[in-house]
Amino acid sequence: MLDGETMQHELEREFENEFEGEGNYEYESEYEGEEFFGSLMQGSGGVLGGMGEGEYEYENEYESEAFFKKIRGFARKLAPILKQVAPIAARAVGTAIGGPGVGQAVGAIAGQLARESEYEYESEYEFEGEFESEYESESAPQPEALAEALAAMASQVQSEAEAEAYTGAFTARIIPIKSHSMRQISPKLVKGAATLTRTLRKSPATRPLVKTVPTIVARASNTLARQAAQGKPIAPQTAARVMAAETRKVLGNPMTCAKTLMRSSGAASKVNKPLPAKTQKRRRQPVYE
Amino acid sequence: MFEYELETNLDREYECEFASEYESEEFLPFLVPLLAKAAPMAIKAIGGLIGGRRRNRQREFEFEYEGEYESQYESEYEGDPFIGNLLQGLGSAIGLGEGEYEYEYEFESEFESPSSSSSRSSSMSEYEMIMENLAYRAAHSESEAESEAFLGALVPMATRLIPSAAKAISAVAPQLIQGVAKMGRALYNSPSTRQLLQTVPEVLKGTVKTLAHQVAQGKPLSQKTAVRALAANTAKVLDNPKKVNTVMKKSHKVQHQLQPKINGKCRCA
Numbered sequence: 001m002l003d004g005e006t007m008q009h010e011l012e013r014e015f016e017n018e019f020e021g022e023g024n025y026e027y028e029s030e031y032e033g034e035e036f037f038g039s040l041m042q043g044s045g046g047v048l049g050g051m052g053e054g055e056y057e058y059e060n061e062y063e064s065e066a067f068f069k070k071i072r073g074f075a076r077k078l079a080p081i082l083k084q085v086a087p088i089a090a091r092a093v094g095t096a097i098g099g100p101g102v103g104q105a106v107g108a109i110a111g112q113l114a115r116e117s118e119y120e121y122e123s124e125y126e127f128e129g130e131f132e133s134e135y136e137s138e139s140a141p142q143p144e145a146l147a148e149a150l151a152a153m154a155s156q157v158q159s160e161a162e163a164e165a166y167t168g169a170f171t172a173r174i175i176p177i178k179s180h181s182m183r184q185i186s187p188k189l190v191k192g193a194a195t196l197t198r199t200l201r202k203s204p205a206t207r208p209l210v211k212t213v214p215t216i217v218a219r220a221s222n223t224l225a226r227q228a229a230q231g232k233p234i235a236p237q238t239a240a241r242v243m244a245a246e247t248r249k250v251l252g253n254p255m256t257c258a259k260t261l262m263r264s265s266g267a268a269s270k271v272n273k274p275l276p277a278k279t280q281k282r283r284r285q286p287v288y289e
Numbered sequence: 290m291f292e293y294e295l296e297t298n299l300d301r302e303y304e305c306e307f308a309s310e311y312e313s314e315e316f317l318p319f320l321v322p323l324l325a326k327a328a329p330m331a332i333k334a335i336g337g338l339i340g341g342r343r344r345n346r347q348r349e350f351e352f353e354y355e356g357e358y359e360s361q362y363e364s365e366y367e368g369d370p371f372i373g374n375l376l377q378g379l380g381s382a383i384g385l386g387e388g389e390y391e392y393e394y395e396f397e398s399e400f401e402s403p404s405s406s407s408s409r410s411s412s413m414s415e416y417e418m419i420m421e422n423l424a425y426r427a428a429h430s431e432s433e434a435e436s437e438a439f440l441g442a443l444v445p446m447a448t449r450l451i452p453s454a455a456k457a458i459s460a461v462a463p464q465l466i467q468g469v470a471k472m473g474r475a476l477y478n479s480p481s482t483r484q485l486l487q488t489v490p491e492v493l494k495g496t497v498k499t500l501a502h503q504v505a506q507g508k509p510l511s512q513k514t515a516v517r518a519l520a521a522n523t524a525k526v527l528d529n530p531k532k533v534n535t536v537m538k539k540s541h542k543v544q545h546q547l548q549p550k551i552n553g554k555c556r557c558a
Contacts, residue, residue, distance in 0.1 A: 146459055153463065161437040165470035168441030169462065172423075183419055184547070187426050187439070194438035 071262065075254035085206050086252035089199050090244040096195035097188045098240025106244035143214035147173045148264045149271035154197055155210035163210070167197040170214050175221045181228035182221075185239050189224075192243045193217050211264040212250050212257060219246040307425070307544040309484050312537035320530045327475075327482045328379050328527035332372060334475040335468045335520045339513050340368030371517050375524045413543065416446045420490035421543040428486040433477050440473040440489060441466050447493035454501035461515035465496065468519045487540045488526050488533055495522035 091107025143151075147170040154166035171193040175186050193213055200209045220243040224234055250256055310316045367373070413421075420443050427439035444465045448458050458465075469489065476482045499518040500510055508514075526532055 146462065150463065150466070161434045161474055162467065162470050164434045164438040165441030165466050165473075166463075168423075168438035169444050169466045171438075172442035172445040177415055177419065183415055186419060187423055187442075190423070190438055190442045191426075191435065194435055198434065 071255065071258050074262070075258040078257055079254040081205055081209075082251050082254050082257055085200070085209070086248055089196055089251055090248045092199045093192045093196050093247050094240045094244040096240075097192040097243060098237040102237050102240045102244075106241060106248075109248075142263070143170070143174050143218045143267075145267040145271045146170075147214045148211070148267035151211050151214045151264065152268040154213075155201070155207055160198065160201065163197055163201060164194045167194050167210075167213065171217050174214060174217050176225050178225060179228040181232075181234045182225055185224065185234045185236070188236055188239050189217065189221065189243065192220075192240070196247060208261070209251065209257070211268075212260045214264065215260045216243070216246045216250050219250070305541075307541045309487070309537050309541065311484055312534055312541055314534070317530055317534060320533060323481060324485075324527055324530055324533060325380065327485055328524060329376055330475045330482075331472045331523050331527060332375055332379075332520050334471040335516060335523060336368050336372030336375075337471060338464065338467055339372070339516045369513075369517070372520055375520055379524060379528050414450065416449050417490065417494070418543050418547060420446045420493070421487075421540050422547050424487045424490050425540060425544055427473065427477075427489070428484050433474060436477050436486065437470050437473055440469050440486065443489055443493050444469060447490070447497045450494060451497055451501045454497075454504040457504045457510055458497060458500050458515075461500070461510050461512055464512045464515045465493075465519060468516050469493070472519075472523060484537075485527065485533070488536045490540075491532075491536045492519070492522045492526050495525060 087107050090109075091103045093103075094106035095103025150166045150170040150173075154163040154170070157163050157166070168190050171190045172186070175182065175189055177183055177186060193216075196213055196216065197210050200206045200213070220239070223242050223246070224239060227238070228234055250260055311320060423439045423442050423446070427436040430436040430439060444462055445459075448455050448462065451458075472492075473486060473489065476485050496515075496519045499522065500515060503510060503514065503518075526536065
């Protein structure tokens, strides 16, 4: 099992490689903020303390202050990207599930919150461990290891179609089918997750963020399932708003995103079997005549 | 022509958004040549996952150029011998009734149990109904990528149908997902075969049953085993026009059960 330091190094390496590349990206015009992909490479540091939401989900070895500082450092690197990708992703998800009207509305909210969040993070930075949203008052749902492994595959494969197949698979694993309402809405959630994956995969800089999609789906499913359990029908617009909100919460908060990525990598590594060690073969010594 | 193909206002009372010509008995003669083309295409696509080393490079090349070179290799298959045998056996079920069809593969004879061969229960579990809906959406999605997402979602649903073997089958889930994705891509490419994606739940249910049987016998599941089972069950469904006809009718009924509000009347069987 990877320790926190190793995981953090691996994740940083994954994002650093993307940061250092040249930004010639091709994007579809339907996604606003094409310019943001170029600006991703400008290396804007962004002041971001990144106070998370008070989740301490790791084992004892991870709860050290040193480890928390590492997460903060990682979150600081993520911040410039997340600030710009969160509204776009939220809008894409909202549109995919609820239609253009919902997408535009949630995107506007997400954009406004993203602009406000810079100040929010700076002020909350001092209040470690005290901030909790209503969703984090209970333990946040965590996707199972296989779902995280499938998400890791979705972030790595070259083919868009194959990535979406993995996305559909882990989404189906996560969604609890316990009521008629959840049964009705599950295809919409699959479509939303696929759209989110497609959006994040557009740029090499944001492709690793696909690993956060299982957590987003798990949170959204949990909220919708609670609503369904109360006997309330779930309209597509409701599902769109919930999923867009969870997208914004995870991608819009660098600390949450950093912790999600590290947990995802840890869980996925448990599923992936280690490669067999290469056996050292003796080379034949050349014969010189 | 078939009434399902008419889209005029005069025939509005007979329109049904979930109907398909593939479920019509009159369409069976047209289904035969279509399946004769679709079945080997789908099986080869799945077989590419476990091809030999040389074929793997060729398959990667094929994959990279989106099937541009596929026609060259259509007539020759030198990959996995099991897949080769399946391809050679295709066409034997055309014209035969259900139950008269046999594959020469190690799973079939061991699997056939009295309950499964005669089970025509009309009740479906919730997961089965969701699978039918997802497959319908895959067949009618706007893009190939979206279609793949719906197809990928079928695998975990199918795994849940047999809880006792779910853990073992989950270990080979990535290979099943890849196989379904490849099959889906092959069928989605052509509008005439796209609707056949609605048969994928039936294929996956058979695959999961086959693998569960292996698990019950204490045999380990490998990636190759999973892919072969998927290919075999694909052949079992797509090589049988009557089976396809039945599956499409069932899918049509399920869509109505899930979405009871329809705009017009439907000529349901």
